[in-house]
Amino acid sequence: MAKKTTIKDTRPIKQDNDKTTKLEAFVADSTGTKLTTNHGVNINDDQNSLKAGDRGATLLEDFILREKITHFDHERIPERIVHARGSGAHGVFKVYEDMSSTTRAAFLCDPGLETPVFVRFSTVAGSRGSTDLARDVRGFAVKFYTQEGNFDLVGNNMPVFFIQDAVKFPDLVHAVKPEPDNEIPQAASAHDTFWDFISHMPESAHMVMWLMSDRAIPRSYRMMEGFGVHTFRFVNAQGVASFVKFHWKPLLGVHSVAWDEAQNISGKDPDFHRRDLWDAIEAGAFPEWELGVQIVAEEDEFKFGFDLLDPTKIIPEELVPVQRVGKMTLNRNPDNFFAETEQVAFHVGHVVPGIDFTNDPLLQGRLFSYTDTQLIRLGGPNFHEIPINRPVVPVHNNQRDGYMRQTINRGKTSYGPNGIAANDPQQVTAADGGFVSYNERIDARKIRARSRSFFDHFSQARLFFNSQSEAEKNHLIDALSFELGKVKMVEVRTRMLGLLSHIDKGLAAAVAYSLGLHVPLIPLEELNSSVPADADPADYTPEQKEGELAKSEALSMSGTVKDTIATRRIAILAADGVDGKSLSKVKDALVAEGAIVHIIAPKLGTILSQEDQQIQVDESFLTAASVLYDAVYLAGGTNSSATLEAEANAVHFLNEAFKHCKAIAADVAAIQVLEATYFYKKLPDEYSQETVLREGIVVSEDLSSLVALFIRMIALHRFWDREVPRKIPA
Numbered sequence: 001m002a003k004k005t006t007i008k009d010t011r012p013i014k015q016d017n018d019k020t021t022k023l024e025a026f027v028a029d030s031t032g033t034k035l036t037t038n039h040g041v042n043i044n045d046d047q048n049s050l051k052a053g054d055r056g057a058t059l060l061e062d063f064i065l066r067e068k069i070t071h072f073d074h075e076r077i078p079e080r081i082v083h084a085r086g087s088g089a090h091g092v093f094k095v096y097e098d099m100s101s102t103t104r105a106a107f108l109c110d111p112g113l114e115t116p117v118f119v120r121f122s123t124v125a126g127s128r129g130s131t132d133l134a135r136d137v138r139g140f141a142v143k144f145y146t147q148e149g150n151f152d153l154v155g156n157n158m159p160v161f162f163i164q165d166a167v168k169f170p171d172l173v174h175a176v177k178p179e180p181d182n183e184i185p186q187a188a189s190a191h192d193t194f195w196d197f198i199s200h201m202p203e204s205a206h207m208v209m210w211l212m213s214d215r216a217i218p219r220s221y222r223m224m225e226g227f228g229v230h231t232f233r234f235v236n237a238q239g240v241a242s243f244v245k246f247h248w249k250p251l252l253g254v255h256s257v258a259w260d261e262a263q264n265i266s267g268k269d270p271d272f273h274r275r276d277l278w279d280a281i282e283a284g285a286f287p288e289w290e291l292g293v294q295i296v297a298e299e300d301e302f303k304f305g306f307d308l309l310d311p312t313k314i315i316p317e318e319l320v321p322v323q324r325v326g327k328m329t330l331n332r333n334p335d336n337f338f339a340e341t342e343q344v345a346f347h348v349g350h351v352v353p354g355i356d357f358t359n360d361p362l363l364q365g366r367l368f369s370y371t372d373t374q375l376i377r378l379g380g381p382n383f384h385e386i387p388i389n390r391p392v393v394p395v396h397n398n399q400r401d402g403y404m405r406q407t408i409n410r411g412k413t414s415y416g417p418n419g420i421a422a423n424d425p426q427q428v429t430a431a432d433g434g435f436v437s438y439n440e441r442i443d444a445r446k447i448r449a450r451s452r453s454f455f456d457h458f459s460q461a462r463l464f465f466n467s468q469s470e471a472e473k474n475h476l477i478d479a480l481s482f483e484l485g486k487v488k489m490v491e492v493r494t495r496m497l498g499l500l501s502h503i504d505k506g507l508a509a510a511v512a513y514s515l516g517l518h519v520p521l522i523p524l525e526e527l528n529s530s531v532p533a534d535a536d537p538a539d540y541t542p543e544q545k546e547g548e549l550a551k552s553e554a555l556s557m558s559g560t561v562k563d564t565i566a567t568r569r570i571a572i573l574a575a576d577g578v579d580g581k582s583l584s585k586v587k588d589a590l591v592a593e594g595a596i597v598h599i600i601a602p603k604l605g606t607i608l609s610q611e612d613q614q615i616q617v618d619e620s621f622l623t624a625a626s627v628l629y630d631a632v633y634l635a636g637g638t639n640s641s642a643t644l645e646a647e648a649n650a651v652h653f654l655n656e657a658f659k660h661c662k663a664i665a666a667d668v669a670a671i672q673v674l675e676a677t678y679f680y681k682k683l684p685d686e687y688s689q690e691t692v693l694r695e696g697i698v699v700s701e702d703l704s705s706l707v708a709l710f711i712r713m714i715a716l717h718r719f720w721d722r723e724v725p726r727k728i729p730a
């Protein structure tokens with residue numbers, strides 16, 4: 001076959017790179033249009049079916065009725081087996097500096113280039129209609145529509161995974177999903193089958209620490225980190241490869257809610273995260289993350305005490321710092337949830353030249369699973385033609401036909417090599433941008449076994465626990481006590497305690513206390529189902545190794561950004577007779593800092609201030625709840641305070657906000673309302689600025705200093721220090 005030297009459709013450099021414009025072609029706007037059937041016939045009456053007489057039977061001939069009902073009957077597609085509940089947004093990504101020394105991926109080499117992205121955040125275990133606030137891992141999947149094709153970074157908000165080999169993924173998912181006999185519980189891991197599985201799966205110890213931490217109950221998708229989890233490869237134009245781990249660092253910091261709060265939000269507003277993302281984008285407060293990379297040279301592959309290919313391990317940031325190389329901004333909500341967020345199909349195998357895989361056995365299995373799942377979920381092999389999934393560059397190959405094919409391919413040939421069409425479409429050389437897999441040398445026997453370098457399941461679980469703040473440790477112990485407390489089978493609880501004791505004896509003892517059990521001594525080899533009987537126990541490395549990192553600051557959320565109150569939700573409690581001037585002053589100052597401020601009163605409509613001015617109420621105590629806010633301000637005014645003091649819902653609002661360690665500020669004229677709460681008598685007698693910033697409560701008549709302190713307090717997010725010493729019923 002004669003080879004042509006020129007290629008008609010070279011990878012485009014000056015292509016129209018705007019995904020929004022590309023999607024426009026598929027957008028349907030019905031404004032001012034006529035109602036038609038799907039075959040384009042104008043419909044005269046869409047409200048009545050065709051009947052034999054006024055009261056007669058409906059006729060089979062009614063094609064309008066049949067088409068409408070049939071379409072309706074088929075409107076649902078199978079939900080994702082995992083990550084069914086999700087929310088999406090469009091945005092853009094820009095690299096800060098040319099990274100061509102490490103990768104040839106064009107979107108990472110040109111700081112002038114803006115790459116469109118679509119992001120889908122999700123929970124894992126729950127169904128499509130389940131609560132956003134489940135204790136769960138969050139999916140963080142990003143589709144980059146690059147000029148060299150789509151790159152999907154299909155990650156989570158936790159940097160490790162439960163299992164080391166994809167062959168166990170169905171078991172993990174079966175264990176965490178609702179139990180098969182009664183389909184209970186929904187969107188929760190607090191049940192027997194999950195913990196039974198985990199108790200036999202010590203490689204999940206590290207991930208379970210993350211799952212039981214507050215990372216599993218984020219305040220917002222906008223305040224979560226993201227991780228590519230696996231070690232990937234960067235390859236530059238010279239073919240030189242390095243290992244890379246991907247990170248997303250949110251510019252708003254990493255923040256969570258309290259577990260009691262999460263459970264309440266699940267009832268008050270199960271769409272809390274979805275609404276938060278949507279509202280922030282609608283308000284122009286575009287969520288932003290920096291892309292971080294940890295790069296390890298090829299020759300350093302074996303210099304760590306863990307295996308880079310093991311997805312249950314992180315590379316501590318102290319060992320390899322995260323370089324922030326670019327920024328992603330989400331700036332547009334989808335036009336249609338189903339067409340975009342539901343039909344988007346991610347795949348870890350969607351890589352572009354310059355990004356490649358490693359032999360992480362979890363990653364390798366994922367490479368099979370994602371295409372396979374879309375075939376069933378989206379109904380056939382043409383899911384890449386769904387508008388949201390199309391790359392911004394043209395697609396040409398010899399694949400044809402199948403369910404719902406959209407492309408009308410011209411010409412006689414659908415094979416290659418061919419002579420009839422001059423061998424089009426043609427292969428592309430590496431120099432012209434063709435993808436060439438990294439030329440990794442593999443010289444091995446075929447085996448079904450685990451590398452010894454994967455045997456240590458506890459060192460990093462312990463590193464994670466040791467790196468948490470005191471409050472975070474307490475939350476982790478509480479979470480385990482809650483989850484195992486929901487487990488019915490005592491042998492599962494006990495086995496878990498045995499497993500926890502290999503992570504940290506104090507942790508196991510604290511959980512055992514809550515469960516009313518003793519910590520059993522279970523030798524590691526009995527727990528280690530994935531380790532062969534003849535393995536050397538030295539490989540389990542249960543104890544802290546000399547020179548090993550004891551703590552990693554980056555693993556605690558307590559050190560993340562705390563200098564902004566932008567988009568934080570603040571409740572101002574008020575009633576008729578409120579001091580309107582002070583209310584406006586506080587509200588204006590908070591709004592000026594970018595916060596969302598709602599006035600909450602006993603009823604909707606307006607309240608009359610002591611200056612005789614009507615103030616619009618945003619929510620009533622019936623429609624609002626403290627768990628939907630980050631902080632509370634209690635406005636002054638004699639009559640308002642008297643009403644709020646007698647309003648049980650207002651007092652409950654304050655008690656709950658206190659219990660969940662939120663910032664509370666009050667005009668001194670409203671002190672009587674505070675006196676009606678559980679917590680008032682527990683507050684320290686003497687207040688200095690330092691106590692205020694530790695306790696998160698400020699009461700003052702000097703509104704200027706009150707506002708300034710309140711803003712600092714809100715930025716600090718939560719006052720976990722007061723949680724244990726000032727525990728209240730709420």
Ligand code: HDD
Pocket residue numbers: 080081082083086120121122138139140141154155156160161165166167169228229230311344345346362365366369370373374
């Ligand atoms: Fe997965 C969906 C992330 C392991 C099989 N996965 C899915 C999504 C995310 C992840 C974010 C939702 C994408 C979306 O929003 O549509 N998955 C991960 C991470 C993993 C991981 C970070 C470990 C590092 N996954 C994993 C394994 C397998 C799968 C080991 C199978 C062997 N994942 C799937 C899937 C899903 C999926 C069944 C369900 C829906 C979909 O793919 O599109 O194929």
